[in-house]
Amino acid sequence: MEHVARLARLALDEAEVEALRGDLEQILDYVAKLSELDTESVAPLTHLHVAAAPLRPDLEQPGLSQAQALAEAPRQSHGGFAVPRFVEQA
């Protein structure tokens, strides 16, 4: 559970971990019924109705202005999104 929570970037307290553990066990138990089906020769369905992703010409298109992009940012710094340090000092 701790591993999955770390992958999912979710901070969970002990009570939540236990409750979620129970939920996930119940659900995984149920979804195991898919193993009743022989899918050896079945191609996984990955896309519906669309044969390939459409491409467009590689030309610049208008986008959000810097001000628009930053308008809802919880913290800004030097015209960018401020985040805690994440790069090791050399």
Place this chain on the structure above:
Amino acid sequence: MISARELQAQICDGGVSAEAVCQQALSAIAQADGLGAFLYVATESALAQARAIDQKRKAGEPLGPLAGVPVGVKDLLTTRDAPTSCGSRMLTRDNRLETAWRAPYDAAVVERLRASDAVIIGKTNLDEFAMGSSSENSAFFPVRNPWDPSRAPGGSSGGSAVSVAAALCPLALGTDTGGSIRQPAAFCGVVGLKPSYGRVSRYGLVAFASSLDVIGPFARDVRDAARLFDSIAGHDPRDSTSSELAYEPTEAALGDAANEQSYAALKGLRVGIPEEYFQAGLDTEVEQSVREAVRRLAAAGAVLSKVSLPHTSYGVATYYLLATAEASSNLARFDGVRFGLRRESPSADLIAQYAETRGGGFGREVKRRIMLGTYALSTGYYDAYYKKAQQVRALILADFDAAFQEVDVLLTPTTPSPAFRLGEKLKDPLTMYLADVYTLPASLAGLPAISLPCGFTKATDAQPALPIGVQLIGPAFSERRLLGAASWLEHLVADQVSLSCPGASALSTNLKATPEQAPHQHSPQVSGLGVG
């Protein structure tokens, strides 16, 4: 109860002002506050839109097909002039709905509503990030079923369904990933259409499951639903999953209840009844009501046959692996950096901040699905869960393809039971998930499906009558024929669905105010306009 198209016609010929209609909708919404249908009421901008439409009419400019019609928009679709909360604290600054995120752009469907001259009356309540089947997972407050407020309206588009059922507005937009339009439509006694995947642009829809999400209309009848659908459907290059197949408008192809001959083309329609949808677990009253609809279709000239969709019972498992996996990816963007809630971590480290923010901002059901989806995609488990589910999805699609070799539409109950009580299915997640058994398969196959009312449960001293919905499913991109069949069925069962919703306002048939007679009066207290 006036239809959206009659309202638009009256507004276009000056019989009533768009402003008066808007005022009445706002008043009805305020009165019905206890139902929890709206997270945001767009009072100022809606009135401004309505006044602009009245101005256009006075200037002799052409008006769009939804001119002056108040429309509710599920709060998962972006709007420039209203907040978008997704029913979650994650999109607030400080856990308060008042500080919900302001999107910098309108969703494609919102743009199209504006282009049709609709009046966007507010943002409707929902299960958080569309995850749920009851609207109880809204982080702010639940939505109540107007037929019995102790019961759920269904979800995740509960607010939109209720806004139409309670006559707060004649039309609303919802989204459907596993049944989130159809199931609340059935529980609330209204029409709800899930279009084919790719038929309506998802640009501006906050993504839950990218291979399943579809936007669609709620209305009180099939013709109104068709009009709203025609206004929003069609290719959009900004959505790479948007179909380039030419769009054929649906409203003009519908039969007309006043003219029996208009249904002539539907005689001989081949209707398939999948046996897997009529087994143990289906409520008796729901079954009786749906079978009566089948009888009437047969009597009117449809050709009925039994079909089999053998992988139906694997739909729940398939969906809850694929949708949760996709959700775990889509919801990774909510991290406190560019928008929404941010909870600083004492350790001042980026990953910890992500975890604190997400742990604090997401509700229980959302966390549950993210955890499940992450697990299903993780190394060592991907083949057994995610890939397996994709393979079973292919089998489910093949079931439908085979059935549609023999029939034109499929007919099923929309839900195994009528609306359940608030709190009844919150004990363990699986109980709620299993209730989606009849709606999930069409979602997995990307097929168009519509729910329309076909009857009610019997009222008792202890329990008001509850709506029952019947579902029609068609081949991909067959909305024109599907809506035609739905319109015919609606006509055939009309006497079974004539109860009035007790919680409904009186967006009345007797709109008599004219701007010429009373240019200074903008109050809703004009003859015929009443509330409640």
